[in-house]
Amino acid sequence: MELEIREIGDENLRFFISGVTPAFVNSIRRTILQEVPVMAVDEVEFAENDSVMGDEVIAHRLGQMPLTTPDGYLLPSECDCREGRCSNCSVDLTLEAEGPTVARAGDMDSSDPDVAPVQPDAPVVRLEEGQKVKLTAIVRLGFGEDHANWQPAIASYKYLPVIEIDQDAREDWDECVDACPKNILEVEDGELVVTDREECTLCKACAEACPDAIEVSGDPSKFIFKIESTGCMSPERILKKSIEVLKDKCDQFSEGVERL
Ligand SMILES: [Zn+2]
CATH class of the missing domain: 3.30.1360.10 (RNA polymerase, RBP11-like subunit)
Structure with missing residues (x-):
């Protein structure tokens, strides 16, 4: 090779x-x-939304936003908290804005600065005079096979x-x-x-x-x-992680064969 x-x-x-x-x-x-896990918005809790866009539309938009993904986070299924809601397996992105303005991805505060929108200028919602939006987007690791939001590249x-x-x-x-x-x-x-x-x-x-x-x-x-990364991590890291996943599968397979 x-x-x-x-x-x-x-x-x-x-x-x-x-x-x-x-x-x-x-x-x-x-x-x-x-099968390469990356961070993406998984759930959005709205405290206020007077904009013309429905909660679902904003949540969908946030879900599709690529986020930088550092090492160290656990998959919700592997975390002891069992709820996908602790600092080992989730990150909060909070947004509070009042019109007239266009709230952008970069206006969100992250509970971990290493997890942030790749495109801070991407618009989230336009607010007219007197309109407000207040939300918490919960970010978790996930897989592209479950939803394209988690596809790294x-x-x-x-x-x-x-x-x-x-x-x-x-x-x-x-x-x-x-x-x-x-x-x-x-x-x-x-x-x-x-x-x-x-x-x-x-x-x-x-x-x-x-x-x-x-x-x-x-x-x-x-x-x-x-490989064209969404910006969540470098393309070499994506490639290396994919090889780790394949290696793990081969190891599990060979362990199974040993037990025959
Ligand atoms: Zn947890």
Whole structure:
């Protein structure tokens, strides 16, 4: 197996992985989407809401807000408090605002400053003169498989594109260059070249326009894997956590097998 990092940033991670099967990379993708726990608003208690937006609409909006997720919190199901309401397994975000104003995510006070909205400018509710809102949003760890609110990232992969060009097949490449919707084909010194193979979506439009000269396929043993974090944590941490989850499952499985 070979791994090569192609891009690494605060929210995006892109790498090549080769020598593995589609089932293997798909298990990582699915684990990221469904089984890496992150913090999200789980419940909202309203003390006051005179705005034109209903409690449910505001609660739904808060639930979808990505929050920074530090290490150390317990899942409500694993906490001794059994209610998901102590400081080991929950965080309170409180909002108190009076119109005229637009209350934003960043206006909420967190009981743990390490758990905060990723986008503080995101509007929560618009309040007109005399309208008030007072609420407590209860944040807990959860899983993407239970609700998309807890999905830490978008994870995807594709086969590494293989674009074979017969340079002797033609002299005029304009038709082929124009066919590519990603604009990654160019002519250099009379030859057709691919400027950025990773951008190829395997749509095969170029091969359809120039079947005499171009063949496009995906290499089923090499993948481009991409993780786009919601901002809840870094994409490397999401990837590492997904691998921990998979490892734990394998350990449990092998313990079960030992007992046979
Ligand atoms: Zn607790």
